[in-house]
Amino acid sequence: MPMRYAFSVLLASILALGGCGAPDDSRDGNGEHRALSVDKEAAASSRAAAERKEAYVEAPDIEIPFHREVLDNGLTVIVHEDHKAPVVAVNIWYKVGSKDEEPGKTGFAHLFEHLMFNGSENYPGEYFEPFQRSGATDMNGTTNNDRTNYFETVPRGAVDMALWMESDRMGHFQGAISQEKLDEQRGVVKNEKRQSENAPYGEAFETIARSTFPPHHPYSWTTIGSMEDLDNASLEDVKQWFADYYQPANAILVIAGDIKVDEAMAKARKYFADIPSTTVPRRLENWELPVQPDKREVLTDQVPQTRIYKVWNVPAVGSEEENALELMTSLLANRNNSLLYRRLVREEQVATGVSAYYYGRQLAGQLMIMVDVKPGVPVARVEKLLDEELREFANAGVSAAELRRIKQSEFAGLVKGLEKIGGFGGKSDILARSEFYYGDPGALVAGLEDYARVSALDVQKVAQRWLTPESYTLVIKPRAEYQAADEGADRSSLPPVDKTVELELPEQREFTLDNGLRVVLAERHDTPAVFMNLQFRSGAAADGDKPGLASLAARMLSEGAGKYDSLAFSSRQEELGASISADSGLDYNNITFSALTSQLEPSLELLAEVVQEPLFPEEDLARVKSNRIDAIAQEKAQPQGLALRELPPLLFGQGHPYGAPLTGSGTVEGIRAVTRDDLVKFHNTWLRPDNAVLTVVGDVTAEKLKAMLNDTLGGWKAPEGEVPQIDVAEVERPSQPRVYLLDRPGAKQSYILAGLVIPPWQPEGAEAFDAMASVIAGKFTSRVNMNLREDKHWSYGAQAVSLDTEAQRPYVLFAPVQTDKTAAAIKELLREYKEFLGDQPITEQELADYRDDEVLKQSARFQTKAQLLSSIAWQVEKGLPPEYIANYPQRVGALTRDDVMTAAREVLEPGQFTWVVVGDLDEIREEVEALDIGPVTVLPGES
Template sequence: MEMRRVWAPVGLSVLLTLGALAGCERSQEPSEKHDNVHKALRADKEAAASSKAAASGKDESFVQPPEIELPYHKEKLKNGLTVIVHEDPKAPVVAINIWYKVGSKDETRGKTGFAHLFEHLMFNGSENFPGEYFEPFQRSGATDMNGTTNNDRTNYFETVPVGALDMALWMESDRMGHFKGAISQEKLDEQRGVVKNEKRQGENRPYGRAFDVLATNTFPSDHPYSWTTIGSMEDLDQASLEDVKQWFSDYYQPANAILVIAGDITVKDAMKKAREYFGDIPSTSVPPELKNWELPSQVNKRLEMTDQVPQTRIYYVWNVPAIGSEEENALDLMTSLLANRKNSLLYRRLVRDEQVATSVSAFYYGRQLAGQIMVMVDVKPGQSVEKVEELLDKELREFARSGVSVDELRRIKQSEFASLVKGLEKIGGFGGKTDILARSEFYYGDPAALIKGIEDYAKVSASDVQDVAQEWLKPEHFTLIISPKDKYAVSGEDVDRSKLPAVDKTVELELPEQQTFTLDNGLKVVLAERHDTPVVFMNLQYRSGASADKDKPGLAGVVASMLSEGAGNYDSLEFSARLEELGASIGAGSGLDYNSLSFSALKTQLEPSLELFRDVISSPLFQEDDLARVKSNWLDSIAQEKAQPQGLAMRELPPLLFGKDHPYGAPLTGSGTPEAIESITREDLVTFHKTWLRPDNAQLTVVGDVTREEIEKLLNDTLGEWRTPRDDLPTLDIPTVERPQKARVFLLDRPGAQQSYIMAGLVMPPWKPDGAEAFDAMASAIAGKFTSRLNMNLREDKHWSYGARAVSMDTESQRPYIVFAPVQTDQTAPAMREMLKEFREYLGKRPIKETELKDYQDDEVLKQSARFQTKVQLLSSIAWQVEKGLSPDYIAEYPQRVSALTTEQVEAAAKEYLAPDQFTWVVVGDLSKIQKGIEELGIGPVEVLPSTE
C-alpha cells in the first residue's frame, strides 16, 4: 500500500507499521468534548485570517528545488500498451516495471481480495513456462524482484543484468499474453492458502487488523476503498477458477498496462524489444477505469476495542481529496509538520514535552478515488487516553489557528528534496526511477509529473498549509482506540515461445578505485569517487556494539540513539532542525560487534554538514532529560517486542544459545532488558562513548561526488580536533560456547494466537574467508531464498506458511544461525517435522544437486551487475570489506570464487556446519493447541518458558 509521493517516503514506513486488530469492540457517538472542540475551532477562524494575511507578502517558504533530469521516451504500441524508456548506463543492469490498472477498488463486495490473489497467481508460471516464476530470475542475477497490489493498481518489477533482459521481457510478456491456460484449480488452491497465511500473519501482529476496521468505518459500504486489499477469508474461499480466469481476461491486457524499461539500454533497442515481446498480444474490451468518486463525508464516530497489544493506540482519520487535487502537496507537507520528525508539532508536545505518548505519526494517504489524513498516537502506559486526546485536539486546533513556521516548512522541503536526489540513484525497485515514471504516468498521465511537480511542491506556502489544516483538520473525524486486553492466448510472430531466451552471463563491472589515506588525527579513510549525483555518503564504524555492553544489555543501542539527541551547540530539536535545513542526514546504529555512524549530504552543503558530523562524534550532549525520555520510550518498545511473536522469539533464543551472561546472549533485537535499560545513567553513556568512539578504533568509508584532495582537506578541517585518548584501547573477548548434545524445545504461550511462530537456532563457527562461498551456497539452497527447499515445502507445497527462511548473522565470533517460519496453528508440529526432514535429507540422501548449485552460481555472479548500482550499496560493500580486513580484490574476485564452487565443497560445508539434531527450538503460540503435538514429535526435552509479561 502507498500513501505519498514515491520520493517523499516518510509516510510509507508509517503505513508499513500500521497495524490493526481483532477483539471486542463497541461503537460510540461523538463525545461532548469533540463538540466543544468544533465550536472552538469555528471561533478561531477570525484569528487565523489575520495570521494568513501577515504571510501574504513575499513567500519566504519557497525553497529552490534541485535541478533534476529524468529524460524518457513514451510511446503507445498498436495494442494499447504504454511503453516508457529511460536510459541510465552507469551500471550494466536494466529495470522493468509493469503497472496494471487494476487493484482492489475494481472488486465488488463478496469478491474481495481478487487483485491480490491474482498477483500471487502470476508468480506460478505461464503457459509456456509452467514452473515457478522466480526460478529463471534467481539464477540470472535478478534483484529488486517482486509484485505488489494496492487499492488502485497491481505491479510487477525486477532489475536484471543486461544479458538477462530478453529472458525477463519474455517472462513478463508470456504471463501477460499466455497465462490464462496456466491457471489450474491446483494452483488456485495453493496460492489461496498462501494468501490466507499472509492474512493470518498480519492479523497475528499487534494492531494487525486495524486497517480493516478503518477502511470499513471511514467509507460507505459500497465504496471501493471500504475493504482492504487482502480481502476476507470468506471471499478467498469462494473464489472459483472461472472467477480468476475472468479477472485475467478483463484486466491483464496491454491496453490496461504501463511498461517501464530503464537502465543500460538505448531507447531504440528498448522499443524494439518491447514491440518484439509485447506487440502482438491482443487487447479486447477493457472495463472502464474508476477515476472519480464523490468525496465521502466525514465520519464523526468513535470505535473502541481491545486486543493483545502492549499499549493503547489512538487513530484519527479524516477523508480528504484524492491524488491529483490542488491540495495534495499542502496536505502532504502538513503531515510532516504535524508528526514523523523530532521537530514536528505533535512529537514535540506529546512525546517530548508532556511525555504522554511514545510515538506519533501522520501521513497523507493519497489514492485515485479519495485521500485520507491519518494521525496515530501510541499512548504511554499509565497515561490517560482522555488526557492524550485532549492535548491532541488542542494542538490540532492551535495548528489550524496559528499557522506554521516558515523556517520549519523550508527545512521540510529541503529535507524532502535531498531524499529525492539520493533516491534517484536507483533505477528499479521500490522508489526507483521506474517506479517514479510508472507512478507518474498512472496517476497523472505524464511520466514526468512527479519530477515536474517538485516546483509546485517548492512553492507551497505556509498559508497554503494553514488553509488545508483549517479546511480538513476538523473535529468531525473517525476515531479508533485500541486498548490492551486484560493479559492477553496469441503468440507473437517473432518470439519463440517454446523456450526461454538464454541469459548472457557476461558481467563487466567498472568499480571506482579505492583510495586510502590517514587523517592528521590517525583516522583511516577509504574513498571511492562516484560523480553521477551531487551527494556524498559516509560510514564511520567502530568496534563495540552489544559485545561491549557488559552487565547492561542495550547500552550500545541507547548510546547510538542518544547521539542524535543533540551535539555541540545544538540541543536535540535544534540539531534536527539544522539537519533538515542542510538536507543532510546523520544516523547511528548498533550491532553485536560494532556501532556505526552514517552520514549523507548534498555536495553544496558538505562542509557545514561535516561540522555537524564532527559534533556528533566528538561532543554529543547526552542531556539528562533526553536520556530519561529515550529510556522511557525504549522500555515501551521492549513491551512492543514482547507482544509480537517474532520479537518475543528473538528475545528468548539468544540466551538459550549462548547463555544469559554471554555478550551474544542479549536479545537479537538489540533492545536489551528492561532492568538494564532502567539502570543506564548519563555517566554510562559518556564512558561508553569515550572508551570506544576514538580515531584508533574507527574506520571511515566515503563514497560520492568528491575528490581525495577535496575530502581530505575537509575532513582534517572538521574532524582534526577529534583525538585518540591516552588510555589504551580495551579488548573485547567473546567466549566460545558448545552446542547442546541434542535438540531442545522451548515453548512460549500466546493464548488465542492465530499462528505459531517457529524459530530454531544453531551456533556456527566464526566467519572466515576460506570456504565462505561454499557456506553461503549451502545455506541458500536449503533455506536462504524464495526457491529454497524449506520455503517451497512449507509455503508452496503445504500452504502452511507465508514464508520460511534461515539467516546467519555476521559476527566477529561464533555466529547464530536462525531458521524461522510462521505457520498456521494446526500445522505447528507437522511443520517442525518437515523442517527437520529437509535439513536431515540435505545432509544425507538429498545433498545439493548440480542444478541447485548452478542456479546459485549464475544468480550470484550476475547479481554483481546491480550490487554497486547506488553509492549506498558501494559504501556498504567497502565498509564490510574494511571491517573484515580484506583487500579490494576480495570483492572484485568474488564472481570467480563462486563460479569455481563444486557440489563436493558445498556438501562438505553442510556437514561441517549443519546439525539439525542440535537445534535449539523456540515456538510461540497457543500451547493449548500445539504443545501435545510438539511433545509427541520426540525431538528433545520440551520446556515451557515463563510468561514475559
C-alpha cells in the same frame, strides 16, 4: 486543470517519507468562497506572494528523461536510459486493484498477483526460478487499492528473458491457471492474512476501511479481502479476472537502465505487440468524497500499549491540496522536531511515538494520525492534548522557516534516492507511478516547483479545512491478559541469458588523518551527494551488565551535540539536507552520514560535534529510556519479537556478550540501569579515532575530503591507554535438540525459530557456506520455503539467516505457520535439513542456478552509493583487500558440489538445533511434545 505534482508519491516511494499539491487560494478554512473587493484581493494576493517567497526553497535540478510510446494493442511503453551500471529495470503496472472488485468477491486483485508467480503457459515452472539463476534483484509484485505491479532489475544480458517472462504471463497465462494452483495460492494468501492479523494492531486497517467509507465504496475493504471471499473464489471467477484486466491496453511497461531507447522499443514490440487487447472494463476514476466520519470505536487486542488512530477523509491524488496535505503531515509528526512529537513525546511524555501521513488514492485520500499512548497514561488525556495541538496548529499555522527546513530535507532525500533504477521507489517506479496517476511520466519531476512554492498559509488553510473535530477515532487497547498470434517472440523456449558481467568499480583510496583516523574513499560523481560510515568496535558485546547500553548510546547521539540541543540538531540537519544517525550491532556501532556536495563542509562540522561533543542530556535520556522500555513491551507482544528476545541466551548462555536480544533493544533491567555517566564512559571508551574507520563514497576528491576532515574532525583525539578488548567466549552446542515453548493464547499462527551456533566467518569456504544456506533456506525458491509455502501452503514464508559476527555466529531458521500445522511444520523442517545432509545433497542444477544468480547479481550490487558504501565498509571491517569484492564472481563460479557439502557438514547439525515456538499452547503443546525430538520446556516469558 494543470498537471499537479504529488511530491508525496515520489518521495514516499523512494525513502518511505512523504510529499505534496497547491491549494485553492479562493477558499477559506471552511471551504467557503470569500467575497473580496478588488483592493482586498490585490492586498491578499500580495501577502500570499510574499509568504510563498518566504517559504520557497529552490527545487533540485532533477531530470529523468524518457521516451513514451503506445503500441497498436494499447500498451503504454516508457523507456529511460541510465548507463552507470550494467542493469535494466522492468516495471509493469496493471490498472487494476482492489477498488475494481465487488462485495462478495474481495481479495481477487491480490490473490491474482500471487497466481501470477506460478508460471505461465510456456513456462509452467515457478516464476522466480529463471530470475534467480540470472542475478535478478529488486524482484517483487504488489497490489494496492488502485493498481497491481510487477518489477525486477536484471543484468543487461537478461533483458530478453525478463521481457519474455512478463509478456508470457500477460498474453499466455489463462491456460496455466488450474484449480490446484488456485488452491495453493489461496492457502498462501490466507496465511498472509493470518500473519497480518496475528501481529499487534493487525485488525486496525480493516476496521478503519470499513468504518470510514460507506458500504459498497471500493475503499471499504482492504486489499487482502476476506477469508470467506477467498474461499468462495472459483476458477471461472479468476480466469475472468485475468481476461478483463490483464491485457496490454490496461498496462504500463517501463524499461529503464543500461539500454538504448531504440533497442528497448524493439524488444517491447517483439515480446508484447502480438498480444491482443479486448474491451477493458471501465476504470473507476472519480467517486464523490465520502462525508466526514464522526465516529469512535474501541477494540482490544494482545498489545502492550494503547494506540489511537484519527482519520479524516480528504481529497484524492491529483487535487490542488495534495502538496500542502503532505507537508502538513511532516510538520505534525514523523520528525523529532515535529509539533506532535515535541508536545506528546518530549514535553508531556504521554506517548512513545506519533506518526502521520496522507494516503492519497485515485478515488479519495485519507489523513491519518497514530499515537502510541504511554502505558499508565489515561487515553482521554492524550486525546485531549492531541485535539488541542491540532486546533492550535490550524489556528496559528507554521513558520516559513520550519517549512523551508522540511522542504530542504525532503529535496535532499530525493537527490540521494534517485540512484536506483528499479524496485520500490526506483526511477522506473517513479515513471510508472507518474503515468498511472497523472497520465504523464514526467509529471512527478516536473511538479517539484509546485511543491517548492507551497507557503505556510497554504498549509494552514488545509489544516483549517480538514483537521476538524468531525473525524473517525479508533482506539486499540491491551486485553486484560495481554490468445497468442503467429508473429512475435518465440514461445517455445525461454531466451538465453547473457552471463557476461562487466563491473567498473571506483578505485579505493586510503589515507590517514592527522589524528590517526583511517579513511577509505571511493569517488563516484554521478549525483551531487556524499555518503559516509564511521564504524567503531563496541556494540552489544560491550554492554557488560547493562544490556542495551550500546544501542542506547547510539540512539542518544541524535539527542543533541555541541551547541545544538536535540530539536536544534534536528533542525540543522533539515537546513543542510544532511542525515546523521547511529545504530548498534553485536560487535560494532556505526554513525552513518549523508550530505549534499554543496553542503558537505557545514554538514561535516555537524558530524564533528556528534563525534566529539554529544550532550547526552539527562532529560532526554529519561524520555528515551522510558520509550525504549515501552518498545521492548511492543516486541514482546509480537511473536517474532518475543522469540528473537528469548533465543540468544538459550544459544549462548546468560551473560554472554552475544546473549543479548536479537532485536537490539536490550533488556528492561539493563535500560533502567543506564545512567548519563554510563553513556559518557561508553563514548569516551569506544568512540575514538584509533578504534574507528571512516568509509566514504561520493562526489568528492580525496584531496578535498582530507582537508575538510582534518579541519572538522582534527580536534578529535584518542585518549591515553589502549582500546579495551572484548572477550567473546566460545560456547558448546547442546548434545541434542531442545524445544522451548512460549504461550500466546488465541494466536492464529505459531512462530517457529530454530537456532544453531556456527563458527566465525572466514574467507575460506565463505562462498560454499553461502551457497548451502541459500539453497536450503536462504531464498524464495529454497527447499524450505517451497515446501512450507508453495507445496503445503502452511506459511506465508520460511527462511534462515546467519548473523555476521566477529566470533561464533547465530544461524536462525524462522517460520510462521498456521496453528494446526505447528508440529507438522517442525517435522518438515527437520526432514529438509536431514535430507540435505544425507541422501539429497545439493544438486548440480541447484548449484548452477546459485552460481549464475550470484555472479549476475553483481551487476546491480553497486548501483547506488549506499550499496557501494556497504560493501566497502564490510570489506574494510573484515580486513580484506579491495580486490576481494572484484574477485567474488570468480570464487563463486569455481564452487563445486563437494565444496558446498563439505561446508554444510562442517556447520549444520539439525540434531543440535535449539527450537523456540511461540503460539497457543493449548492447541500446539501436545503435538509438539509428541514429536519427541528433545526435551520440551515451557518458558515463562521475559519479565
